[in-house]
Structures are given as structure tokens and as C-alpha cells.
Amino acid sequence: MNPLISRRMFLKSGIAAAAGAAATAVPGTQALAANDDRGYLATLIDIRKCIGCEACVEACREANAPKFPAPVKPFPKMYPSRVKVSDWSEKRDVSNRLTPYNWLFIQHATVKVNGEDTEITLPRRCMHCVNPPCVKLCPWGSAMQMENGLSRIDPDICLGGSKCKNVCPWDIPQRQTGVGLYLKLLPALAGNGVMYKCDRCYDRIARGERPACIDACPEDVQTIGPRQDIIARAHAVAKEIGGYVYGEIENGGTNTIYVSPVPFEDLNRAIAKGDGFPHLNPVQDAMADANNFAAAMVMAPVAGIAAAAVRFLKTRSKAEPPGSRREG
Amino acid sequence: MSGEKTSAAVRWRSVKVLYLLTLFFMALTGFGQMPIYNRYYMSDIPGLGWLADFYITRNIHYIGAVILLGLVFYVAFDFILSKRRQAQLSASGWVRAALLTAVIFSGALIVVKNLPYVHFSDGFVIALDLFHLAGVMAFLAANCVCLIAQKKWTAAA
Ligand code: HEM
Ligand code: SF4
Ligand code: SF4
Ligand code: SF4
Numbered sequence: 001m002n003p004l005i006s007r008r009m010f011l012k013s014g015i016a017a018a019a020g021a022a023a024t025a026v027p028g029t030q031a032l033a034a035n036d037d038r039g040y041l042a043t044l045i046d047i048r049k050c051i052g053c054e055a056c057v058e059a060c061r062e063a064n065a066p067k068f069p070a071p072v073k074p075f076p077k078m079y080p081s082r083v084k085v086s087d088w089s090e091k092r093d094v095s096n097r098l099t100p101y102n103w104l105f106i107q108h109a110t111v112k113v114n115g116e117d118t119e120i121t122l123p124r125r126c127m128h129c130v131n132p133p134c135v136k137l138c139p140w141g142s143a144m145q146m147e148n149g150l151s152r153i154d155p156d157i158c159l160g161g162s163k164c165k166n167v168c169p170w171d172i173p174q175r176q177t178g179v180g181l182y183l184k185l186l187p188a189l190a191g192n193g194v195m196y197k198c199d200r201c202y203d204r205i206a207r208g209e210r211p212a213c214i215d216a217c218p219e220d221v222q223t224i225g226p227r228q229d230i231i232a233r234a235h236a237v238a239k240e241i242g243g244y245v246y247g248e249i250e251n252g253g254t255n256t257i258y259v260s261p262v263p264f265e266d267l268n269r270a271i272a273k274g275d276g277f278p279h280l281n282p283v284q285d286a287m288a289d290a291n292n293f294a295a296a297m298v299m300a301p302v303a304g305i306a307a308a309a310v311r312f313l314k315t316r317s318k319a320e321p322p323g324s325r326r327e328g
Numbered sequence: 329m330s331g332e333k334t335s336a337a338v339r340w341r342s343v344k345v346l347y348l349l350t351l352f353f354m355a356l357t358g359f360g361q362m363p364i365y366n367r368y369y370m371s372d373i374p375g376l377g378w379l380a381d382f383y384i385t386r387n388i389h390y391i392g393a394v395i396l397l398g399l400v401f402y403v404a405f406d407f408i409l410s411k412r413r414q415a416q417l418s419a420s421g422w423v424r425a426a427l428l429t430a431v432i433f434s435g436a437l438i439v440v441k442n443l444p445y446v447h448f449s450d451g452f453v454i455a456l457d458l459f460h461l462a463g464v465m466a467f468l469a470a471n472c473v474c475l476i477a478q479k480k481w482t483a484a485a
Contacts, residue, residue: 038445083367131444137382139362141453157454161363167382190364252444286383287442293390294439300394304401312409 040130040149041205042227042255044234045123048241049219052106052121057095059216060104060125063201067155068092068101069194071178076187083192086175097276098125100176100196104213107277109270111262120260120267123213123221124278125198126151126172127247127254130227133286134164134173134197143195149227149255152199157181160193169251169286170278173197227255234259252285347399354392358464360385393435400432414484420474421481427467434460 071089078085088094092101104125110117132151135143142157143164153164153173159182165173173195182191201211209215214222223230234245234257246258260267268280360379365371371380378384407415417425437456441448448456473479 080368082369131442136442137361137386139457141450141457144450144453145447147447154450163363163382166363287444289383289387290390290439290442291444293387293394294443296394297390297397297436297439300397301401304398304403305405307398307402308405308409311406315410 038149040227040255041200041224042128042149042230042257043214044223044225044230044237045256045258046221046223046237047120047122047258047260048243049221050106050121050123051219052108052119053218054095054106055216055218056123056213056221057102057104057106059212060198061095061102063204063212064103064199067196067199069155069176069179069196071176071193072183073178075178076183078187078192079189085177086193087177088174089176089178098172098174098197098278099276100174100194103196103198107271109267111266111270113262120262120270122258122260122267125213125256126200127170127251127256128198128200129251130253130255131251131285131287133167133169133251136287136290137167138164146202148205150200150202150205152202153195153197155180155194155196158194159185159191160195161191162195164195167286169283171275172278174276230257246280250283252287343399343403346395347403350392350395350399353388354396355464355468357385357389357392361389390439393432393439397432400428411482415482418480418483420470420477420479421483424467424470424474424481427463427470431460431463431467434463 069089071087073089075085075087088099088101091099095102095105097105104123106121107124109120109122111120112118128150130149132143132145134153135145135151138153139161140157140159142159143151143153145151158180160175160177160180162173162175165171165175174197175193175195177193180191180194182193185191201209201213204211210224211222214224223233225233231248234248237243237259238245241259241261243259243261244263246260246264247254247256258264264280271277271280273279356379359365361382365376365379371377434456437448438460440446441453441456
């Protein structure tokens with residue numbers, strides 16, 4: 001058994017789990033683990049229960065249809081020629097991968113369970129990272145993280161540059177050309193539409209409802225709640241079934257915690273991968289370097305002032321004659 | 329005395345070179361935060377492929393910020409402590425100092441924003457990004473003008 005998981009299975013309380021994450025993760029995530037009680041909302045996805053009926057996929061498409069892109073055609077010509085149109089408006093029915101019109105899909109993996117080939121299905125969408133690079137690195141602030149830790153992209157501000165997808169460890173956001181703000185700016189030279197991904201049904205949550213995919217599931221695969229509780233639950237289930245956890249420490253921690261009866265390495269090997277098909281690899285914290293350099297930035301002024309003071313004291317003790325240096 | 333004079337001159341030259349190098353790389357990697365180097369073939373130039381890697385350019389921008397902050401505080405305090413009686417900021421020096429302060433202050437706020445569990449309002453984040461970008465452009469433009477017009481940071485007191 002994965003030593004990380006088996007050790008973690010003894011960790012019952014959220015605090016202990018957080019300490020475990022801190023001990024095993026790269027530097028920078030310690031801060032995350034230590035602060036792990038800000039009331040972020042997370043979901044537990046119990047893969048065992050999923051029957052692959054796609055009721056959740058249907059519910060997501062229905063609930064979010066009003067948010068889907070309505071592109072203007074013909075698309076404005078874009079320069080230079082390497083900039084490719086990304087048009088899903090004629091393929092809205094595609095539901096077996098992520099697209100601007102499909103924010104959730106069911107992944108299939110045939111793996112050996114107790115020596116027998118078994119088909120495993122699991123819902124995949126944005127992981128809602130605790131410190132989401134898609135949000136933090138968006139150069140315009142179009143992607144945002146809400147107080148409950150869930151992230152979304154504002155379709156009125158996004159220019160479709162696809163940086164969020166580029167920096168997302170799972171390449172989640174999907175582009176549709178021909179919509180959004182870029183049309184009103186310089187459509188030929190900058191921007192390429194709007195990026196779309198699961199917004200965790202923020203509007204339903206604001207109304208006190210649960211996300212559509214969670215409500216629609218006949219098997220109660222997903223449970224939503226405070227991150228601490230969800231993690232504790234995930235470990236309880238993992239312990240009970242001798243299973244595995246994904247999403248707790250990936251990318252420094254996410255708000256989507258999968259529990260599986262088979263190792264995620266095995267699932268990862270068995271799923272289709274590529275654009276629109278997120279992997280199940282281990283993921284290091286993409287923001288860890290930024291956190292560490294930020295700490296260095298606090299020290300830099302202190303070092304600068306100290307160096308100036310040392311020089312001042314040295315020259316003063318030598319009683320430098322006035323006017324000996326003139327620099328501009 | 330002349331030995332001390334040269335060592336001061338050498339120190340000052342190295343501060344200047346480091347400052348200019350840091351500014352160059354910060355501007356290069358700062359603009360790299362926007363998805364433009366790949367679109368406009370810059371990263372296709374052999375040896376410049378890293379310009380399209382947002383994590384590399386972000387790390388260089390952050391390291392540049394560490395160096396720049398150290399330098400700026402060193403020069404500012406050195407000036408206040410040791411040189412105030414010999415020279416003062418010129419008019420163009422004041423303008424550039426103010427713009428650089430704006431760039432650094434907004435940059436620092438963006439760094440804070442990027443820490444885990446930090447939430448600024450959406451409007452504030454957008455304003456911050458635009459302010460940083462506008463500040464950078466104004467600062468670079470002011471430096472170009474000063475270079476052409478041969479304006480110095482300081483004038484004799
Ligand atoms: C201590 C000083 C600085 C800090 C801490 C800093 C920090 C940052 C950060 C964190 C970003 C990324 C924005 C984001 O993705 O959220 C950024 C963007 C940028 N920086 Fe800086 N920066 C500093 C100084 C400079 C300087 C000196 C220049 C140029 C001479 C510069 C040019 C840019 C540009 C062009 C951008 C992209 C535009 C934008 O997103 O606003 N920065 N900076
Ligand atoms: S999974 Fe990707 S798109 Fe979702 S929050 Fe994390 S970085 Fe952003
Ligand atoms: S939370 Fe909402 S938007 Fe996200 S996958 Fe579920 S139904 Fe779709
Ligand atoms: S609705 Fe539930 S059981 Fe059906 S595919 Fe989605 S998660 Fe699986």
C-alpha cells in the first residue's frame with residue numbers, strides 16, 4: 001500500500017491530517033496546511049459509488065446552459081496566423097470531455113480489482129484548488145476565488161488568452177472564440193474569446209442550494225461541506241475500505257477530494273488523457289515558489305537598509321571629507 | 329583618498345549595473361505575465377523558449393523583485409544617511425522615484441494577493457493589475473525621456 005496513504009489513515013482529526021500534509025508536501029504548502037481552517041467548501045467524491053449514469057453531467061449542462069457561450073459569427077480574423085480559433089458551438093453535444101459547453105464529464109477506467117477487470121467511473125471537473133493558479137496568475141483578474149474558496153472565471157472580463165489553462169496543473173479551462181470583451185477591444189491582435197470551467201454552481205450555492213451535479217446523483221457520490229470535515233470523512237472512508245485519497249495535497253491542496261478503492265496511479269494509467277481529459281498524476285504546489293519568494297521580499301528591504309547603515313557607520317568613523325563623492 | 333574614491337565609484341557602478349539588469353529582466357518577465365510572447369513568436373527565437381513558460385517568468389519576476397527591493401532600500405537609505413548634504417533629488421528624479429514607488433507598491437500588493445487564503449475584491453484585483461501595468465509603462469517612458477534628455481536623478485545641493 002502507498003506508504004503516504006497508510007500513514008495518513010491513522011490521522012483522524014483534521015489538524016492531524018493538516019500536519020501530515022505539511023510534513024509530506026513541498027515547502028510553501030506548510031502555510032496552507034497550518035491555515036487549513038478558513039471554512040472553504042470542499043466535496044468528497046466517493047468513486048466506489050459512481051455507476052457512470054451521467055445524471056450529473058446532464059444536470060450540469062441543464063443548470064448552467066444560460067451561462068454557456070453564444071459566439072458571434074463570423075469570428076473576427078486574428079493575427080498572427082498561429083492564433084487558432086477554438087469553436088465548440090457546433091459541437092455542444094460533446095459530453096465525454098471538458099468543453100466550454102461541458103464542464104463535467106465521466107472518466108472511464110478499466111482496472112484490476114482483486115485480479116478481476118473492473119470498470120470504474122468517476123466524475124471530473126475543475127478541482128477548485130485552495131490556492132488556484134488559474135485565479136492568482138490571471139493577468140487581468142478575470143478569474144476569481146470566492147470567500148468560500150471556490151473559483152470561477154468572469155465571462156464579461158476574460159479575454160480568452162488561455163493562461164489559466166496553461167498554468168492549471170490539469171489544463172481544465174476551455175476556450176470558446178467569438179465571445180466576450182476582446183471583441184470590443186482589439187480582436188485581431190489580442191484575446192481569443194472566453195475561458196469556461198465549472199464554477200461550482202456559485203449562483204445556486206449563493207441561493208442556499210447545492211450544486212446541480214450533487215443534487216442529481218442517484219448514488220450520492222458527492223458530499224459537500226467544510227474542507228476539514230470532508231478531509232476527515234475522506235480518510236475515514238479510505239481507512240474503512242483500504243483505499244486511496246486524491247486532491248488533499250495535490251497542487252498544495254484542492255477542494256475536491258476523491259476516494260478510490262484502487263490506487264490513483266492505476267486509474268491514471270487506465271484513463272484517456274489529453275486536452276479536455278484531466279490526468280490523475282501527483283501534482284506539486286504550483287504556487288509554492290511564489291510563497292517562498294514572497295518571504296524573501298519581506299527580508300530584502302531589511303538587508304538593503306542594513307547594508308546602507310553599515311556603510312554609513314564605516315564612512316563616518318573614517319570621517320570622510322565632505323564633497324569627496326559626487327554621483328548622479 | 330583616491331583609493332577610497334575609486335572603491336566608492338566601483339561600488340556605485342555595480343549598483344547601477346545591477347539596477348539596470350534587474351529592471352530589464354523585470355520588464356521582460358513582467359510583460360511575459362500576459363500571454364503575448366508565444367502569440368507573437370518571441371519564444372520561438374532559439375534560447376528564448378522560456379519566455380512562454382509562465383512559471384519561469386513569474387519566478388524571475390519575483391527574484392527580480394527581491395533584488396530590486398534590496399537595491400532600492402539600500403540606495404534610498406544610503407542617500408538619506410550619507411549623501412543628503414551633497415546632493416538632492418532632481419525634478420526628474422522625484423518623478424521617477426514616485427513612479428517606481430507606485431510600481432513596487434502595486435507589485436507588492438499583487439504578491440500578497442497571490443498568497444494562499446488572501447482574498448481581495450474582484451474590482452480591486454483588476455484595478456491593481458492595470459495600475460501596476462500602467463505604472464510600469466509610465467516608469468519606462470519616463471526613463472526613456474530622461475535618457476534622451478540626459479536628465480540625472482540628482483542635482484547638487
Ligand atoms: C518590487 C517590485 C515588483 C513586484 C513585487 C512585482 C510583482 C508583480 C507580479 C506579482 C505580477 C503578476 C501579476 C499577476 O499575475 O497577478 C507583476 C506583473 C507585471 N509586472 Fe511587476 N512587480 C514589480 C516590479 C516591476 C517592474 C520594475 C516592472 C517593469 C519595469 C514590472 C512589470 C510588470 C508587468 C509589465 C507585469 C504584467 C502586467 C500586469 O499584470 O499588471 N514589475 N508584477
Ligand atoms: S483545477 Fe485548474 S482551473 Fe480548477 S482551480 Fe485548480 S488551477 Fe484553477
Ligand atoms: S458544480 Fe455546477 S458547474 Fe460544477 S460540475 Fe457541478 S453542476 Fe457543473
Ligand atoms: S450522477 Fe452520480 S452515479 Fe451518475 S455518473 Fe454522476 S457521479 Fe456517477
